[in-house]
Amino acid sequence: MAYGVDMTIDFATQTVLLTGASSGIGRSFARALAERGAGLVLVARRADRLESLAAELRDRHGTTVHTIPTDLSVPSAGADLLAATAQRGIRVTSLINNAGFGSFGAFAEADPDRLAREIAVDVSAPVQLTAAFLPQIVGAGSGFVINVASMAAYAPSPRMAVYGAAKAFVLHFTEALWVELRGVGVVAFALSPGATSTEFNQVVGTEDATAGARKRTPEAVVATALAHLARRDPGPSVIDGRANRMGAVAGRLFSRRASVSLMYRITDPSRRERESGRGRGRRRGNGERARVGG
Numbered sequence: 640m641a642y643g644v645d646m647t648i649d650f651a652t653q654t655v656l657l658t659g660a661s662s663g664i665g666r667s668f669a670r671a672l673a674e675r676g677a678g679l680v681l682v683a684r685r686a687d688r689l690e691s692l693a694a695e696l697r698d699r700h701g702t703t704v705h706t707i708p709t710d711l712s713v714p715s716a717g718a719d720l721l722a723a724t725a726q727r728g729i730r731v732t733s734l735i736n737n738a739g740f741g742s743f744g745a746f747a748e749a750d751p752d753r754l755a756r757e758i759a760v761d762v763s764a765p766v767q768l769t770a771a772f773l774p775q776i777v778g779a780g781s782g783f784v785i786n787v788a789s790m791a792a793y794a795p796s797p798r799m800a801v802y803g804a805a806k807a808f809v810l811h812f813t814e815a816l817w818v819e820l821r822g823v824g825v826v827a828f829a830l831s832p833g834a835t836s837t838e839f840n841q842v843v844g845t846e847d848a849t850a851g852a853r854k855r856t857p858e859a860v861v862a863t864a865l866a867h868l869a870r871r872d873p874g875p876s877v878i879d880g881r882a883n884r885m886g887a888v889a890g891r892l893f894s895r896r897a898s899v900s901l902m903y904r905i906t907d908p909s910r911r912e913r914e915s916g917r918g919r920g921r922r923r924g925n926g927e928r929a930r931v932g933g
């Protein structure tokens with residue numbers, strides 16, 4: 640197997656299929672990629688948002704932008720999108736599996752239907768889309784697959800048990816893909832944001848999902864991903880934000896019992912309420928605080 644990949648992406652030759660483009664990190668990816676001249680295929684459920692973003696990008700950058708409104712919780716989403724792109728004559732050269740959502744609360748009280756949708760969007764869709772589009776991405780000879788995981792992938796996530804497990808799946812799946820694709824001109828890596836200011840918490844239904852952490856911006860997350868992609872030989876995963884990276888390293892020092900117990904305490908909403916009352920105004924102003932969440 641050929642090891643050591645010297646990747647240089649010419650964005651102007653790329654057509655990137657991007658999921659979750661109607662909001663947050665996905666919308667920032669779309670703007671950053673269009674600015675670099677990439678063609679885009681924007682996917683999410685909210686067609687109106689996709690259309691207005693596409694119009695903005697065509698107008699501002701003159702790039703080709705397609706929109707394909709799709710519910711990724713449908714098991715056939717990968718095959719459906721492959722068929723829809725083929726029908727429009729689109730040849731996808733790179734893929735960003737960014738769409739995702741979480742749920743917060745005791746697992747015993749969770750809604751099984753919502754959990755099934757969460758697993759479908761966070762786990763099945765990235766796998767199915769990667770399987771569907773990888774042959775043409777590899778065939779194009781130069782491209783990337785970025786799968787958005789989370790800091791929640793790096794430690795068990797009590798009160799977000801399914802979300803954390805889903806993101807751990809994405810991390811492991813993508814890192815395995817990274818090594819399998821070495822030498823074929825395609826780089827795959829997992830991008831792990833920590834708490835980021837998007838609509839994520841709104842969808843979860845509570846701010847507790849990010850446990851009061853200082854949030855990074857979606858633009859900073861995308862900059863981290865694109866800087867990683869621009870490396871001479873990008874590794875299998877990247878964490879956004881220095882404090883998050885330090886948190887991941889520190890997490891390895893704990894036993895699994897200690898780690899999950901600590902996370903259970905950190906994500907206790909009543910504890911946070913007490914602490915925010917006491918600690919207001921004492922935080923460091925570096926725009927982030929290590930936290931496994933979101």
Ligand SMILES: NC(=O)c1ccc[n+]([C@@H]2O[C@H](COP(=O)([O-])OP(=O)(O)OC[C@H]3O[C@@H](n4cnc5c(N)ncnc54)[C@H](OP(=O)(O)O)[C@@H]3O)[C@@H](O)[C@H]2O)c1
Nearest residue numbers: 659661662663664683684685711738739835837838839933
């Ligand atoms: N924000 C954070 O703190 C944080 C931290 C770590 C990781 N992440 C991850 O970052 C990624 C992007 O999330 P975000 O923070 O940008 O949140 P967001 O603003 O809520 O965006 C989520 C995106 O996913 C799409 N989506 C959700 N369900 C979908 C479905 N059934 N079918 C198609 N698209 C669907 C949404 O589009 P529609 O609603 O229009 O379908 C939206 O475009 C997710 O994978 C998330 O898990 C976020």
